[in-house]
Amino acid sequence: MKNFMTPNYAPAPFILTHGEGTKVWDMGGKEYLDFTSGIAVNSLGHAHPRVVEAIREQTGRLSHVSNMFHHEGYLKLCKKLCELSFGEMVFLCNSGAEATEASIKLARKFFHRRGENRPKLIAFEGGFHGRTYGALSLTQSPKAREGFGPFLPDITHVSYDDLEAVSRAIDQETAAVFIEPIQGNTGVRVPTPGFFKGLEELCRKSGVLLVADEIQTGCGRTGRWFGYQHEDVTPDIMPLAKAMGGGLPLGAVVTSKPIGEALALGIHGSTFGGNPLACASGLTTLEVIEDENLIRRAEMAGRAFINELREIQKSTEIISAVRGRGLMIGLELTTKAKPILVACRESGLLITVAGPKVLRILPPLTTSDLEFTKALEILKKVVSTAHAT
Numbered sequence: 001m002k003n004f005m006t007p008n009y010a011p012a013p014f015i016l017t018h019g020e021g022t023k024v025w026d027m028g029g030k031e032y033l034d035f036t037s038g039i040a041v042n043s044l045g046h047a048h049p050r051v052v053e054a055i056r057e058q059t060g061r062l063s064h065v066s067n068m069f070h071h072e073g074y075l076k077l078c079k080k081l082c083e084l085s086f087g088e089m090v091f092l093c094n095s096g097a098e099a100t101e102a103s104i105k106l107a108r109k110f111f112h113r114r115g116e117n118r119p120k121l122i123a124f125e126g127g128f129h130g131r132t133y134g135a136l137s138l139t140q141s142p143k144a145r146e147g148f149g150p151f152l153p154d155i156t157h158v159s160y161d162d163l164e165a166v167s168r169a170i171d172q173e174t175a176a177v178f179i180e181p182i183q184g185n186t187g188v189r190v191p192t193p194g195f196f197k198g199l200e201e202l203c204r205k206s207g208v209l210l211v212a213d214e215i216q217t218g219c220g221r222t223g224r225w226f227g228y229q230h231e232d233v234t235p236d237i238m239p240l241a242k243a244m245g246g247g248l249p250l251g252a253v254v255t256s257k258p259i260g261e262a263l264a265l266g267i268h269g270s271t272f273g274g275n276p277l278a279c280a281s282g283l284t285t286l287e288v289i290e291d292e293n294l295i296r297r298a299e300m301a302g303r304a305f306i307n308e309l310r311e312i313q314k315s316t317e318i319i320s321a322v323r324g325r326g327l328m329i330g331l332e333l334t335t336k337a338k339p340i341l342v343a344c345r346e347s348g349l350l351i352t353v354a355g356p357k358v359l360r361i362l363p364p365l366t367t368s369d370l371e372f373t374k375a376l377e378i379l380k381k382v383v384s385t386a387h388a389t
């Protein structure tokens, strides 16, 4: 079949046709365990009956109204996100990059309204915040940036986990620091305990806003509703997307009332953002996470799975580190990650990479014990036959 796609992706050489829970099937009928969750999106697995029903019901009633009108889902979803987090106000959009963009605009506008000149932003080396110009300007990856410049000015990148470096970078014109509680796309890096708390203190002392990019870590993935809750930190602004939409495009910016009010009438918006269909899917997803006790499940299953992976690590020289929180897990390898990913795929286990030598494992929070055991067997077999390069 002639392929009309731009070449920016390298999809697996088969076509997926349907899924149920953690399992997906391709056109040839081959079954896989999906430990990618569509890159931390499908936290309830595929085709969760309650989400399917919510979308079906909503699309038969009202799928889009634009933001000229209220609809119940928008109001309920904003309320729910605030109940689950530090938030008091929410803006809804369609994706992670859009949530990052809105967070950048919000941080700058907040100070502008107070008559303060604070255009500068700080982000971390190895961080990932999205692919639009603002978000990409915060993302330091050379591969993502090459040939796309110039970028937003007034952005400084500092070393992750280095409070001294942040402290040196902050000045009176700094508006915000953007941080992922765990760096997702680059290595599943978990910061040293105390770093996030120290960052919060630095921000408070200098009046800088703390933006926790929870697009990947949010909505239960790490065994808490949000990654910042592991560290007893309170961010000022939190972009969300990925899992919160339950598979439909949905993003959010969660913030406090004083900051949220800076997004005044008419100054920002999105035609699709928070439309009834996406909100029905998102709200139901959050409700299912609550009703099925999946935050606790992510914590416990993640702990057990990480322990098992550490056992496998003892039997091979190609795994140099196992890290992560809840069901956001990284395996640092001494060899290239892609061939391991391919071998797992051939054995029926789908996983992702997070850098050239890191495997990233993101199972649905609903994955059963039996499915974890099966995935471990495949991983064990694959790494025991792989050779260090």
Ligand SMILES: *Cc1c(COP(=O)(O)O)cnc(C)c1O
Pocket: 095, 096, 097, 098, 100, 128, 129, 130, 131, 180, 184, 185, 213, 214, 215, 216, 217, 241, 242
């Ligand atoms: C995926 C991701 C984004 C970008 O989200 P998109 O929906 O792909 O635009 C931003 N930040 C983090 C931490 C992410 O993991």
